[in-house]
Amino acid sequence: MGVALKLNMPAATPKTMFRFLVLVFWTQHTILRYVEEVIERLPFVSRFAPFFIPVLFMSLLALSLPYIVRQLRKADVLFALSFVLVVVMTLLIYPDSKEYISPQLWRIFGMSVPLYFVGVIYDNEETKKDLFWCSLIGVLVAFLYQLYSLASGRVLESDNMNASYNVLPSVMYLIYWATINNGLKNWMIAFAALVLPFVFGTRGPIVAIAVFGAIGLIYRFSKIKNIVVKMVLILIVGIAAVYISTGNRILELAEYLSEEFGKIGFSTRIFDYLIEEQLAESAGREKLTEAVWKAIKQNAIFGYGFMGDRAVVGKYAHNIVLEYWCSYGFFVGSVAVVLTALVPMKAMLRSKGTDVFWLIMMLSCMVFIKLMVSSSYVFEPYFYLLLGLSVGAMRQISVIRIND
Secondary structure (H helix, E strand, O other): OOOOOOOOOOOOOHHHHHHHHHHHHHHOOOHHHHHHHHHHOOOOOHHHHHHHHHHHHHHHHHHHHHHHHHHOOHHHHHHHHHHHHHHHHHHHHOHHHHHHHHHHHHHHHHHOOHHHHHHHHOOHHHHHHHHHHHHHHHHHHHHHHHHHHHHOOOOOOOOOHHHHHHHHHHHHHHHHHHHHOOOHHHHHHHHHHOHHHHHHOOHHHHHHHHHHHHHHHHHHHHOOOOHHHHHHHHHHHHHHHHHHHOOOHHHHHHHHHHHHHHHOOOOOHHHHHHHOOOOOOOOOHHHHHHHHHHHHHHOOOOOOOOOHHHHHHOOOOOOHHHHHHHHHOHHHHHHHHHHHHHHHHHHHHHOOOOHHHHHHHHHHHHHHHHHHHOOOHHHOHHHHHHHHHHHHHHHHHHHHHHHO
């Protein structure tokens, strides 16, 4: 007499694959990065380690396509096709740009632009708890790796811009989680996660966190209805601000933190910038900005095509506004700047009072600050995720209003 054994395994549906796709994207620079390092140390398969994450991402994307395609609209397809058209036209008109565009095609159309589609159909209610746990584990693993490096005498991964930006989404998501789930435990986790950006000592991520945190505090303050409590909080903040700003207390705090972080081997870069009054220095970007401006003035109407800043100065402008102007000219570039800012702003206005509002706000702080100082929209996946999420949020809210 045979007994049938049934396993309660989740069906590998396109929707399930899409869910895994989101998690792979979110953890590719944290949890999966360390999985990749393990593969690099295994015999026979180490040579395949660099392909692990791209193959996993593209496989899940392919398996998710039936679910994705069913929810897309013509405008979404046209958005992606417009990128292809711009690239093709640039290669025809400015053939010298090929050496800059060709090496990035996989990164652009394989790992970045598809995130727009992911954002459009992303379901925050269904996925936000998964992202919380992925962010928490990612931050914890990154922190433990730093401690392991110190304990084993290895070189600490500090003063590392890539490492700082890689862990930034997870750190900010923990702050987002505490914002939408107000509670002591969640805020303690969020504040503990803030150690990592200081470990890596890169200014951009710290500014992004500070801006998002300040907006959250202002919002919380505005929700307080008791006028006496508001006045007491204003008085406390005012006294603290006056106390800190008088004398050299900011420098004293920076020196103390620099000394303490240095004792345990963490980066003191951000504090050293403050102590040496170099916090506002742009690390030599003035010359780059000057060169890009000069190029824009020489062809202000038409620009130099897709990735035009690379063609004229050899590298990206580290400023999304200058990058748009250099690539598409002042007029078309200015329209692109306005639309890029308007889409998330409109989505936030429509989703005000919801968790999606804070998610879009979080991504906006992270993406636009990064694109203004140290990255390019061309291959920044979170940029496309933000645009897609904003468009998707506006559509969902419009549907809700119609149904109501």
